Amino acid sequence: MKKIIISVVALAVIIGLAVLYKQRAPISGFSKSGGVKIVTSIYPLEEIARNVGGEKANVIRITPNGVEPHDYEPTPEDIATLQSAQLVLVNGAGMESWSEKIKPDLEKQGVKVLNLTQTISLSDMIANSKGQIDPHIWLNPQIFQKEIDAVRDALISLNRSNASVYTENAKRYSMEIATLDAQISEGLKSCALNDFITTHDAFEYLAMRYHLTPHGIVGFSPDEEPTPRAIAELSTLARKQKIKHILVEPLGNDKFAKTLAKEAGAQTLTLNPIEGLTADETKQGATYQTLMKKNLDTLRTALSCK
Ligand SMILES: [Zn+2]
Structure with missing residues (x-):
């Protein structure tokens, strides 16, 4: 009888802890350090966010390592992470089919969603014979630099007190990309x-x-x-x-x-x-x-x- 009572108590404690954990545990994987909470879809956007945000950004990429990102579907945990962000960076042009569906909800919750292909002028864009826009803009370093500028501006709009940090980081990173571009040309x-x-x-x-x-x-x-x-x-x-x-x-x-x-x-x-x-x-x-x-x-x- 004693054993049964102990087991019931133990079970109650476990359930209690689980409930508490669910209430208290962070729903996203953001680290405790400060800075704008950014969630990105694909790797190149994570790279830009980390370089421009520096220590004044907290960056998570939802597409896991080893996964081909076209048509990646976010998990419920990814959705929770997206909802806990201040800034969500997506490539757009069909790269993330989920992003258009989730965007209105995120914006309602105060999350800024930046679609990078929409920040690039149409004259820089490539389409196929069916009129579909080519999403792979980051592979032209000169367009990549424009993405750096767009992320810088989004970060400044969310965190004006660190504007000079984002401006300096973007300038330094953009210069590195210009050097890379020159090396490839050569x-x-x-x-x-x-x-x-x-x-x-x-x-x-x-x-x-x-x-x-x-x-x-x-x-x-x-x-x-x-x-x-x-x-x-x-x-x-x-x-x-x-x-x-x-x-x-x-x-x-x-x-x-x-x-x-x-x-x-x-x-x-x-x-x-x-x-x-x-x-x-x-x-x-x-x-x-x-x-x-x-x-x-x-x-x-x-x-x-x-
Ligand atoms: Zn592709």
């Missing part, structure tokens, strides 16, 4: 090839910036499936132009790229669309800049640059 100045083939159409903005011609096996979303005709046409193009490398992604499906590489007598090499990070990249302290420099190395090999 590295791609003298190449035998101009065309490159990738698993999905993620590199149009990068190609436009450095005057290259990209060919995606599928369109803006890596989930699409290519037709056998598309593979055959790219195989013909690769053989005709002596393209020896088919460029694959760390997080994407490389099945069709491997098929094409086999048909075209080419090898696969990694070109990173920097949409998300792998666990290894995080461990190695990868940044937008280190990953773009790796992309430069890949392109220099694939395009036979001097």
